[in-house]
Amino acid sequence: MTAVTSTGARVGARKPSGRQALRLIVLIAIVAVVLYPLLWMLGTSVKSQEEIVNNIGLLPETFTPGNYTDGWRNFDFSFGKFFLNSAMVSLLTVVGNAVSCLLAAYAFARLRFRLRGVWFAVMIGTLLLPGHVLIVPQYILFRSLGLVGADWPYLPLLIPQFLATEAFFVFLMVQFMRGIPRELDEAAKIDGASPFGIFRHVILPLSRPALVTTAIFSFIWTWNDFFRQLVFLSNLEDYTVPVALTLFIDSTSQSAVGPMFAMSVLSLLPVFLFFLAFQRMLVEGINTSGLKG
């Protein structure tokens, strides 16, 4: 295996460098196009009101950080309130998804029980089930339970996440666990381990990459999620960041564009930092699960 890889590398090194240079230029051009909207957003967020209309270039002529303070204080509550709400919903969702999906995935990947095939098929079915289809009846159900617009209105957003309804993560973990050599289970079984023992001592420690991937995706998706939060949150003080951002669109005046961009930048910052911190693990998680599939 190592011999093959090193031969491949040597063949690669012998290739004409002109082709590689061309490849690099094309890649850099694509990067420029891909990153332009992000850089433009960043630039616009520190432009003055006049410059937003007149100077559409990347960089501002006069640096106007005031958009950030204006945006932060734009509502009756400081924008920080919305950040706290979003952070709470996102972090609790991470916990819920990680725990509940791991349990379900272990059952599907490793345990033999009646109707497993049927339930697995149902799970795959829900994988493709659009959340939008369920939003109306879920709204009615949670409302009849008094959970919509309650003092703490986040239960309708969180309950599904603690019940492994995010089938994508269950599926991802099942795929990952299938890659863990069964010999490890067999060895533990011969040593007298129960299904719970195998879960605790074999599967759980080895599933860490899949758990990290789940946690990162969970956080980012929930942080960015708009549809469910739009439907279930009705009081300004309970709003999460995405719902609060749409309030800027409602005020059509041109003066709101700078603050709106400033708050948009801030709203993307956690996702960006999360990505910077965990991207290696994220890609590793994806690659490991693919490797053993």
Place this chain on the structure above:
Amino acid sequence: MALTTAPGRTTRTGSPRPHATRRGAGRDRHGEGLAGYVFLSPWLIGLMGVTAIPMLLSLYLSFTNYDILTPLSEVEWVGLANYERMFTQDPSYWHAVQVTLTFALVAVPLKLAAALGVALLLNKAWRGVGLFRSLFYLPSLLGGSVALAIVWVNMFNRDGAFNSFLAIFGIEGLPWVNDPDWALETLMLLAIWQFGAPMVIFLAGLKQVPSELYEAASVDGANRFRQFWHVTLPMLSPVIFFNLVLETINGFQGFTAAFVLSNGTGGPVDSTLMYTLKLYISGFTDLEMGYASAMAWVFLIAIGLITTVFFSTGRFWVHYSDGER
């Protein structure tokens, strides 16, 4: 205890005791079965409470005139009236269907083509792969957010960055997002811009193609194109299939950007009225939840049919090397 281990030992040494063996296996299976349901219980509760029961409720509601203001006990059964209205009396419904299909049929193939193309470029690059991969992936993480939709809409405004780019070449741009002929295209571009997620999956798939296959192919005299066609594509087909199914279903559900562009109306002139946005407006703006439920069920059946088509045609072109091992 000694009795149960003894027969096991004799079984192994060659004098089978079928009765004891069966009992042993049965006990094992029973323990694992119980554990299976213990581990599965959160998922099962979620399946029933958050998925199955709401689905049945929505099926029932789709035959009623339920709005959130009247109590559930006083709803009126209206038979197929909601479905009739949807298919025959509500032109904006058909508009939503058309907008959604157009969006998925154009944006998804282009996004996957971009993803595969860049993945192929990146797979052969000799350095900086990690950095490029991260930079390309970033839009997928940020692109679904309200913040980015806001940026996108402003970028394709009359005064936006896109028109200032066109001005360099002396082209006078349009107010793209306010033009019914172009608003949906800007949303498609936003979707394609997020090609990084399928690209990462393609890249991981490309790394799995054994280099022996390429060596064998080049020994047989296959050129680059034939290698791509006869080695890369078949070996990558499970990954292509995965990405295709996922992106298509995601494509049908685009909501956020359409909501932001049109401020929740689906405008200009219903040109960005994605199906989910139409559903949202019916259910939560007009409060016609019976009608919205009927819409949801038609959507569900449509997604189910499309998925079935994918999976039944998939067996003809998806190549799983695992099966041969």
